[in-house]
Structures are given as structure tokens and as C-alpha cells.
Amino acid sequence: MRHLATLLLVAVTLLPLAAPPIAAAAETLVMQVATEPPGLDLTATPASATAGVVFYNVQEGLVKVDRHGKIVPWLAERWNTSDNKNYTFFLKRGVRFHNGRELKAADVKFVFDRALNPETKHPAVKQYEVIGDIIVKDDYTITFALKTTTANFLLTMARQGSVIYPREAVDTLKSEPIGTGPYKVAEWVRGDRIVLAKNSDYHVKGLPKMDRVTYRFIPDPNAALAALKAGDVDATMFGLGPEHIPDLQKDSRFQVIIGETTNDVIMSMNNSKKPFSDARVRRAITYGINKPDVVKGAMFGLGRVIGTNVDPLNPYFVDMSGAMPYDPAKAKKLLAEAGYPNGFETVLKVAPQYYYTVRTGEVLADQLQKVGMKVKIEQIEWGQWLSRVWKDADYDLTIIGHAEAWDIGNYANPKYYFRYDSAEFQKLFQESEITVDDKARRELYVKMQKKLVEDAPVVWLYIHPRLAVTKKGLQGLWKDLPAGAGVNDLSEVAWAK
């Protein structure tokens, strides 16, 4: 027994009596992110993990969606259009790429010619197909002649796929992208971290404020929490779940940032498959769901209940969260009308890679049981979800968050995995795409949202909140994320002096 005790004592003593955790210097920031980007080329992948690092921080567009959701001039200091078909951008002078060369109009033309080239395989090529001609007027003036009037053209130019990079750096976009952003890519240790270093020649004077930003990839939420508490990271951006928040709010070492995002979490119903092809069934399901309870049960009360696709950060947002309130009696009545007085059995497919889908599914299955539906939850891996649900629409019900901003067009695409096919809605959407007058366009957006509520192709549940936790004293982070749920501008971030 004595020998054993000695052995244990030796084992414990052998553990390192090491140095204390390294405190963050004032000009550096170490951030935890859950997902490593699948490459750093914004013109090859629309992944939000890539945008989270590269967009706004390394590469920028001619215009930018700012922290209030407004489109503002960026690499172009202004633009004009007389007919909403020909857009002329006037480039800011003296903007330099990270390789030291000045940005010229020819670079902008190269970027969009390349995006339109089928060889490039740009994931958002459809958005650029409206471009008829690109005319370089001089080194700092460029005109885009569109084939048709396109109300969203400026938004297209503000999206992550429209970043400007030098033609000589095309081959290294995937691993060492060069741009005009406040930070340069200094190092990417695959599987471990990406380090960005300050661009001292940045075109916005006084920015960036950090000398070095490190993104550490820590996929496990509990490990991320431990890293934060041990002081190994200064901030977690997308790694923690809502269950961690109440504890961290009480901890005086940290500040918790809870904001809005464009990430609308929905339960989609396969509109092409019985019984969901019947709008009465879809409405019944919507009435059978108590959304505030879903947010309480699955998200610890964090998240805003929504009633339609357009998110609260969008200028055309209309609060429709109360349009179809929880009403189990009405749900049962509608099910009976549709020929299902005793409800029916169905399968809900969720991908546990996104924790909220499983938790939300469990609450929903329980709620829907009360209106007579037997919902069996099937957990499938993300790659399978993309193949079976998203691509092949081989599903009854599924839950996922749609992080992209301005995505109402998905409902106008009958091939999208909702398989929602409404000629009336498609007409409204097409009209909204060519209506430039803001008031008229807003009216169209309101009509579209009302039509969506009426047809209930999916159940809009809640907005997944931005949950960022940082050490006290970190300033300048965006509270809301209007440019896309993963986009995280760090140019103004600094430690309080």
C-alpha cells in the first residue's frame, strides 16, 4: 500500500510546475474559431469559415456592408448610375495590395472577367451573369454595363465573392490570399491556426489597431470554454453554445456580446412530398409549434422568434413572428381537414455538426406530438445531409440555419431543397429584382413575406444569435452581423488603454 502511495505521489509530482498562462499583449488578439476554413479563396468557396477570416480582414470589395447593414463606399470612393443599368465606380486613389502594387481599374476588370469565366468555377457566378460589359475608363474609373436593370447589383458587389485581388496572386488565393485589407496572411499552420499581421499601408488611416490576430481552431465547445477560462484565447466568436452564456455573464473577467445575425433557423418541409405538398398540413405544423418555448428549450432563451424569411438586420424586415401563433386546436383542425385527423408519422433529419439542429428537433418533436404527429429524429452526418437533403431533397422534415443575408430568392427557386413552387411568389421576386425605387421594392418585399407566411413552405423558428465572449477590455467588435453570420470585421478591434 505504501509503495502504491509513493508511486502515485511521484506521478503527480512529475506533472509540470510550469509557467503561468501567457497574458495577451495589448496589440495582439487570439481568437477561438470552431471550424478551419476549407481554403482561403473567396472566389472558390462560399464557406462562412473562410469569410470569417478573409472577408473584410484580408480582402475587400468595391463597396461594403457596414456594421449597421448599410452599403457604403469602400475601395470605390463613390459610384453613380443614371439608369440602374450602367454603374460607374470611382476607385479610391493610393490603395495598395499587400504586395505593394497600387489597385487600378484594370484589376477590378480582371477580377470580374475571371469570375465570369466558366473555367474559374466561381461558386456565385450566377450573380455576375447580369454583367454585359466591363469598361475601364481610366486607371480609377470603371463602368459595369448590365444586361438588365438589377436592383441588387450593389449588394452583389458587396458580397464576399466580389473581393478584389491582384491578378499576379491568383495562384496563391487558396493558401495565401493577397488583398487590400487591414491584415495580411502571415501564417497558416494547417489544423492549428491562421495568423494575420497588420497591414501598415492600409488605406484607412489609423486602422487596423491590432498588430497580430491569431485564429485558433478549437472545434470542441467545452475545450473552447476551457481555453477562454484558462486565458489561452482572448475571445471566442462562434464556438460556444447558449448554455455557456449565463455562467460567463456572471464572470467579471469576460464580456458577453449577444447580437443579431442573418442566420435564420428554419424547419423545412419537403413541399414536393405528401403530406407536406398540402399547404393545410404545413400551416397545421406551423400552428403546432410554440416558438418561444423552442427558443427557451433549445437555446436557453437566446434567439429572436421570427415568422418569415427576412431577418431583422435587413431593411425590409417586417416582424411577422405573431402571424401564425401557437394554436394546437387550430393545428389539429387543419390536419383533420387535410385528411389526417389522427396525425401521421414522419422523419426529421438533423445534422449534429450544428448542435442547435438536434436540440431544436427534440423540442419540436415533443411539441408536434401534442397535435398528433409522431416525429422520428434521424441524425445524419453533414456530408450526408448535403447530399441527401440539400441536393436530392430526400427528406420529410429538416432543421438548419440559413446564414446568408438576402436569401429570399431561395424561395423563388423550385429546385431548391424546400421544393416550394409558387408562380405568384416567383413573379413577385422577379419584380423585386428589377424594381429600383426603394418604396416600391419595400412593398414587394412585404408582399413576398405575406405570401410566404400564407403558404408556410417552411417554419421560420428563430434567429441564431451572435454569441461572442471576450476578455474585458476588447473594443470595436461588431455587435450585430449584417454582412453574413460568419463575417467578422476586426479592423477596428483594439484593447482599451
Add this chain to the structure above:
Amino acid sequence: MRGYIARRVAAFVATLFFVSGLVFVVVRVLPGDPALVIIGPEGSPEAAARLREALGLNRPILVQYTEWLGRALRGDLGVSLQYDVPVGRLILSRLPVTLPLTVMAALLMLTAALPLGLYAARRHRRAGDYLAMVVSQIGIAIPGFWAGLLLILLFSVHLGWVQSGGFAGWSGGLWPGVRSLLLPAIALGFFQTAVLVRATRSSVLDVLREDYVRTSRAKGVSELSVIAKHTLRNAMIPIVTVAGLQLGQLMAGAIILESVFALPGLGRLALGAITARDLPVVQGVTLFVASTIVLINFVVDLLYVVLDPRIRYE
């Protein structure tokens, strides 16, 4: 012996050939499309289809496999779809994490399990034996990832002795690297230690009951000599067999522990590659791990001869 080694080398090559073919087919018939995963739901199915074509994934599996095999035989394992880096280079870059991690866990396993197992056998049905069994039962019951989190909580969050995760690298010297691998190695080795303690105890107990042990004791041979010369060596064959299998399991356990401790090792590379359907990486890592396990088994077989001269490979 020479004939045996030649047969083993042939079996080694056949195993790798079989494993590579099996993995190639399995990762391609599994639901889930690499192009879709790269493009993601923010892109369009049309963009994914174009990428699939560009990656050559629309060609028949046999054509793809033959092409891959031809390149692999020339030492080219392809390029990672996710990282755009040659797979061979990617594997080599992860070895300075996974190799020391598994070696440290194995050392921990051997240095803790052998004395503890021996101690328990010598104290059979006494307090020390029961305590050793309780500790090993706890080790078997606690999953590695949970042990990892508990260690982080104690040594990083509360005591602040070591970093909660990440790898310090070897460029700053030996100690920072070892320090960042200590907790994961303990978490990884804990379960295997517990298993090996029981295997050692049971094997030593069997030998202690043998007539020749009783005889040597009756002859007045010292207890140290009885244990070291007569007992331990005879008990080693089953222990080495179990330990050999466990070395393979340590590599599998590294997949989970490297995620918990955010270590850029081979396990995490494999896990990420499977999730991202990064087929060349999945293929390369599997081949590497299979080769290592086959080699370990080969070394174990050779050790049998060293431990027991009666064993002959003809």
C-alpha cells in the same frame, strides 16, 4: 527466419493494397459528395457539379483508383482538396505532434501498467491488489475525452500550470513541446494503462501458480530473482500481445484527444478530412496508419522470439 520475413513483407504489401482498395471504395460509395461539402449550402448545386467534374470524381471508381495507385507507387499521394497541399507533406507535418503524443502515452502506459500489474499480482487479494483493480476499473470506465476535459479543468483552468490546448512546437526547445503534450498523453494513456494493468496482473498471477516458480522458491532463490527471471519473462508474451494491440488503439484514441486538446495531429487531420470528404487525405492517412499498425504487429511477432527462444519462425 529469412523466409518468414519475406512472407511477412509480402503480407505487408498485400495488406496495404487491400486496405487502400477498401478505403478507396468505401469513402467513395459513402453518401456525401466532396464537391458539395467544399461548396457548402451557401453555393449552388450547379457550382458543386462543376467542381465535381474538375476534381475528376465523375469518372469510374476503378479508373480513379488505378490512377491513384500509380501515383502512390511513385510516392505521390495526391493533393488535399481542402488545403491544396500535397498529402505526403501534410502527413509529415502532423507527425511531430502525433508521434510524440503516442510515444508519450505508450511510455506512460508501459511504465505505469507493468509495475502496477506486477504489484497487484504480488499482493493478490490484499488491499494493494484491490486498490490497483479499483483504479484500473476507473481508468476503463472513464472515456479519454472526458478524462481530457477533467485534466484541462484541473491543470489549466484551476491551477494554470499548462495551456488548455494547442501545440507549442519543437522549435522553442524540447520542454515546451513536451509540456503541451503532457495532458493529452495522460488522457490518452489512462484507459490503455488500466487495461494493461489488468492484463499484466492476470498473466503474472498465472505464472506465479506454475510449478517452476514454486520450485525456485523452494530452492531458496531470492524473491527478486523469482519475479524478474522466472515470472516476468514467462508472463511477457500475453502482455506484449496486449500492449501491441494497444499501440494501435492509441493512434485511434488520438483522433478524439487531438480534437479535445486542439492539437494539429494526424488524428485531427483524419477526422477533418472525413468530415470534409477530403478523399486524398483520408486515403493517405489510412494508408499510413495501416502501415504503422502492420509494422507494430511485425515487431511484436519478432519480440516473441526474443522473449521465448522456443518460438521459431520457419
